[in-house]
Amino acid sequence: MPSSIDDCAAGLLAHDYVAERELACAVFLALRLQRPLFLEGEPGTGKTEIAKTLAALLDRPLIRLQCYEGLDMASAAYEWNYARQMLEIQAAKEGQRLSSDELFTRRFLIPRALLQALEMPGPPVLLIDELDRADEPFEAFLLELLSDFQLTIPELGTVSAAAPPIVVITSNRTREIHDAVKRRCLYHWVGFPDAARELAILQRRVPGAGEALARQIVGFIQGLRGIDLYKLPGIAETIEWSRALLELNALVLDPETVHMTLGVLLKYQDDIAKVQGSEAARLLEQVRVATHG
16 A cells, blocks of 8 residues: 555556646545545546556456446346246255245355455455446445445345455546535546646657657647537547557648547537637647747
C-alpha cells in the first residue's frame, strides 16, 4: 500500500497514470481508510482507468461490474441455479426426497461480480462502472456492500469479506446518484486535464508522437474544449486521435488531416459540422502561434 500521497502519485505514474495531486490524495485515503472511492466526471477522463491501474499497482485481480439499464442482483451479485435444482428434484423422485433447505445450499449458488469480490481470498479491486446507467432502485442493493463489505442472501445468511475489496465506483453523471451511496464513499470529481498534464499523459500513452505533434494535438484539443459542443473530447479521445495521426504518418497538424480525422475526436455530426472549416482553421492558427511563439 502507498505510504503517502506522493508515494501513491508515484505508483500511479509508474503505471502511466498521470494523476493530479487531489486525485492521488483521494485514492490514497480510500486505500488507507478502506472506503469505496466514488469517481464522477465527463466520459473519457480516466475514471475507469484508475481501477485498472490500481489492480496493476497493487497486483490485485480486477473484477468489473459494467452497469446497464435493467441490472439486478441476479446479474450483479448472485443467482440460484434453478436448472440444476430441477434436475436434483427429478433425480430425487426415484430416491430420497429433497427438502427446501437442501435445495438452497452453496452448490446451487452462482456467484456474480459482487459476491465474487467478497469471497476472493486475496481482496480484489472491484470496479462498479458507470453506475448512472443502472436503474435508480439498484443503488439500494449496494448500500450493505458499501457500508460493511457484506451481502445478505435470504436463503443462506450473510456473506462477509475476510478482507475488504478495493471498491471504485464511476459515474458519467447522466443522472444523479443517491446521497446514500455517496455518503458511504470518498468522492472525487475527475475533470478535464490542463494542457501540461494532458501533454504528460500523451507522452506516456503515445510515446511515438514527436514533441512538436504532441504539443499541437494538446493545443488543438484544449481549444476544442472551449467551444460549445454537445460532447467534449476526453483524454481517451486525445490518445486515440494521436494514434490515428501516427497511422497517417502525420508530423504536424494540417487542415486536411484535421478535417479527415475529426470523427476520431467528436462523436456527433452537429459537433463535427460546427468545428469543420473556419472553426478548425482558427484553432490551427492558435496552435501555430502558441507553438512557434
